[in-house]
Amino acid sequence: MAEPEIFSPARPGEPAPRPDILRPAIDDLAPDVVVERGLIVRLAETTWLRRVAVVVVLGVIWEVYARQLANPLMFPSLTETLEAFVAGLRSGALVSAVSGSLRILLVGYGVAVVLSTLITALAIGTRIGTDVLSTLTSMFNPLPAIAILPLAMLWFGLGVGSVVFVIVHSVLWAVSLNTLTGFQSVSATQRMVGRNYGLKGFAFVRAILIPAAFPAILSGLKIGWAFSWRTLIAAELVFGVSGGAAGLGWYIFQNRNALETPNVFAGLLTVIVIGLLVEGVVFRAIESATIRRWGMQA
Amino acid sequence: MFMSREPSHSVVAKPLLEVDRVTLQYVTPERIVTATRRVSFDLQAQDRFVLLGPSGCGKSTLLKSIGGFIAPTEGEIRLAGERVREPGADRMFVFQEFDQLLPWLSVVDNVVFPMRATKRFPRAEWRDRARAAVEKVGLGRFADVFPHTLSGGMKQRVAIARALAMEPKVLLMDEPFAALDALTRRRMQRELLELWDDIRFSLVFVTHSIQEAIVLASRIVVMTPHPGRIVAEFDATRFGHDQAGGSEFEAFSERINRLLFAGEEIAHG
Numbered sequence: 001m002a003e004p005e006i007f008s009p010a011r012p013g014e015p016a017p018r019p020d021i022l023r024p025a026i027d028d029l030a031p032d033v034v035v036e037r038g039l040i041v042r043l044a045e046t047t048w049l050r051r052v053a054v055v056v057v058l059g060v061i062w063e064v065y066a067r068q069l070a071n072p073l074m075f076p077s078l079t080e081t082l083e084a085f086v087a088g089l090r091s092g093a094l095v096s097a098v099s100g101s102l103r104i105l106l107v108g109y110g111v112a113v114v115l116s117t118l119i120t121a122l123a124i125g126t127r128i129g130t131d132v133l134s135t136l137t138s139m140f141n142p143l144p145a146i147a148i149l150p151l152a153m154l155w156f157g158l159g160v161g162s163v164v165f166v167i168v169h170s171v172l173w174a175v176s177l178n179t180l181t182g183f184q185s186v187s188a189t190q191r192m193v194g195r196n197y198g199l200k201g202f203a204f205v206r207a208i209l210i211p212a213a214f215p216a217i218l219s220g221l222k223i224g225w226a227f228s229w230r231t232l233i234a235a236e237l238v239f240g241v242s243g244g245a246a247g248l249g250w251y252i253f254q255n256r257n258a259l260e261t262p263n264v265f266a267g268l269l270t271v272i273v274i275g276l277l278v279e280g281v282v283f284r285a286i287e288s289a290t291i292r293r294w295g296m297q298a
Numbered sequence: 299m300f301m302s303r304e305p306s307h308s309v310v311a312k313p314l315l316e317v318d319r320v321t322l323q324y325v326t327p328e329r330i331v332t333a334t335r336r337v338s339f340d341l342q343a344q345d346r347f348v349l350l351g352p353s354g355c356g357k358s359t360l361l362k363s364i365g366g367f368i369a370p371t372e373g374e375i376r377l378a379g380e381r382v383r384e385p386g387a388d389r390m391f392v393f394q395e396f397d398q399l400l401p402w403l404s405v406v407d408n409v410v411f412p413m414r415a416t417k418r419f420p421r422a423e424w425r426d427r428a429r430a431a432v433e434k435v436g437l438g439r440f441a442d443v444f445p446h447t448l449s450g451g452m453k454q455r456v457a458i459a460r461a462l463a464m465e466p467k468v469l470l471m472d473e474p475f476a477a478l479d480a481l482t483r484r485r486m487q488r489e490l491l492e493l494w495d496d497i498r499f500s501l502v503f504v505t506h507s508i509q510e511a512i513v514l515a516s517r518i519v520v521m522t523p524h525p526g527r528i529v530a531e532f533d534a535t536r537f538g539h540d541q542a543g544g545s546e547f548e549a550f551s552e553r554i555n556r557l558l559f560a561g562e563e564i565a566h567g
């Protein structure tokens with residue numbers, strides 16, 4: 001009772017003093033605690049497995065609902081759709097539709113990405129260039145590609161040219177907007193680091209801005225990819241045959257006219273599957289090789 | 299023993315860096331902010347020159363101007379007799395911020411980066427020089443990892459390695475240890491001095507810690523704010539970590555303290 005009396009507390013109302021504790025580090029050699037995690041927990045932590053589970057659940061709901069409805073003309077079931085899908089692959093009709101669409105898509109997307117790189121790299125160098133590009137993106141980004149399809153057909157005729165043109169339009173502004181925003185939000189420190197080593201102009205853009213803005217650029221590329229798909233399918237629905245090879249949009253349109261609803265669903269399913277593959281395989285691979293590896297995204 | 303870390307040059311040598319009546323201003327749409335007003339000092343080769351002053355007295359601005367990022371509105375800055383006009387790798391910068399390392403490059407590649415950008419040294423030597431520099435700051439085991447896996451102190455050491463590997467005429471450091479905890483900060487100060495013993499680089503170092511200034515500096519410039527001006531320039535070659543806490547050290551520290559806060563006492567009556 002008497003001992004704590006030795007310290008008189010520095011301020012009134014202090015909690016009662018307690019003795020000091022010294023802990024010699026003797027249990028350092030004890031093995032680390034290992035937490036055993038069950039199989040279920042480990043499986044539940046696998047991202048792709050969770051995603052697959054979501055898809056399976058959606059598929060089951062679809063199947064059950066469609067069977068209850070029992071009206072394949074309006075709403076075919078998952079199994080009917082899959083059958084139509086396999087039949088389409090076998091006959092080659094679906095395959096040639098996909099390859100026709102993809103070819104145009106890749107051309108349009110590629111042209112747009114190259115153009116976008118060039119104009120943003122040019123624009124970022126000067127204030128007026130940035131102003132011009134910002135204004136252009138805010139003007140054209142909201143303009144639906146389909147709205148300029150009639151014009152495109154007037155200029156480029158009823159061919160691949162028109163479709164490529166509208167795809168480029170839909171991708172270009174989305175990608176440029178993201179890239180420009182990404183460039184502008186590169187930290188002042190990293191800019192100064194680049195300038196400290198005498199980097200200027202394109203060398204500066206290539207060595208500092210592009211990698212530093214890569215998360216924004218990549219999300220622009222993803223958005224652009226989704227836009228290009230939508231635009232392509234919509235253009236084909238409106239416009240039919242896209243030069244020689246008919247595409248997926250045309251496949252869907254024709255089968256609807258023929259009331260082959262399972263085939264329509266199979267066409268839509270194909271669009272979704274390709275979208276998921278590109279997102280889940282291509283973009284994920286790019287992400288884990290770049291921004292995840294660099295710690296720029298969790 | 300007493301005169302530890304005395305620069306080996308003679309005092310009359312031609313200065314390496316001359317800051318000559320430099321006024322620096324920020325022009326914003328609302329007003330003009332004068333960050334420094336006609337400041338002058340000369341830095342000799344192998345000096346460890348410390349700019350000391352309270353927040354807002356224009357230390358960073360002055361350092362950026364030496365770095366070539368901000369042009370003086372008045373006066374000029376000369377490096378080895380040549381007027382400084384733009385940034386260049388003869389003045390390597392170490393910033394206060396941890397994000398100065400480029401996250402997309404591994405530690406070694408960060409150190410190689412300025413060599414590649416400036417084509418300094420033969421290409422074949424880049425990696426070896428970079429590895430040696432990383433080794434020198436004690437991070438040899440971390441040479442191949444990406445910066446986001448390093449602690450704050452380790453990142454600053456990589457930044458120092460990157461700057462030193464270029465063998466710049468002057469090393470410019472803006473409060474590089476300010477965001478570190480007290481223990482790491484002390485260790486980094488020691489390491490910096492050991493590196494100086496090794497390589498004898500020339501240094502301009504910004505801080506607002508009197509203790510840090512006295513320990514690190516061969517020469518201290520004391521600045522006061524509104525507008526930033528130099529009120530004194532001291533020799534500090536006789537102090538290192540070993541003298542810290544000694545009576546002479548404390549007296550010197552107290553003297554600087556009074557200089558720094560003299561203006562304020564007058565202002566507040």
Ligand SMILES: Nc1ncnc2c1ncn2[C@@H]1O[C@H](COP(=O)(O)OP(=O)(O)OP(=O)(O)O)[C@@H](O)[C@H]1O
Pocket residue numbers: 324325326331332333351352353354355356357358359360506
């Ligand atoms: N970008 C800017 N635009 C306008 N004024 C600025 C800008 N940067 C700094 N200033 C002003 O210039 C003065 C000096 O700033 P500076 O950053 O050089 O101070 P400092 O001495 O480095 O301070 P600290 O120790 O807090 O880093 C301050 O009054 C500040 O308000």
Ligand SMILES: [Mg+2]
Pocket residue numbers: 357358359472
């Ligand atoms: Mg500062």
